[in-house]
Amino acid sequence: MRSIGIRELRQHASEYIRLVEAGESIEVTDRGRPVAMITPIKKDETTIERLNREGILTPGNGKSILDHPPLPALPEGPTLSEVLAQMREHER
Incomplete structure (x- = not known):
């Protein structure tokens, strides 16, 4: 670091x-006493x-989510909307 008057x-x-x-950072002096510092932003x-x-964030590997094989079909049964409706009925 440079020091200048x-x-x-x-x-x-x-x-x-x-x-x-x-x-480079520069120290500015007044009569030999440091008074300021000029540093890069x-x-x-x-x-x-x-x-x-x-x-917290992990960079991607360059592959698209579309490159993955599709998930297997869900077993037969009620849809999520139907399950939620049933749950709401039981809460009343």
Whole structure:
């Protein structure tokens, strides 16, 4: 990390901004005492990047869900709608 005085920064501001854009941090001093830090702006992490980094999200393997074979047919019986209707009747 580079350390520069206020006068030096004022005289060569463009040069130091280019260094910061390139990723370098610069400490600014006033009479040898640190007073400020110029650092590059960090790229905002997207929600997907954060979830992936935290292990909450698992990246796909590139295969489509349509590549899987269809599920076997369900056995004969009432439909889900019929089961729900029966459950609601019993609650009354």
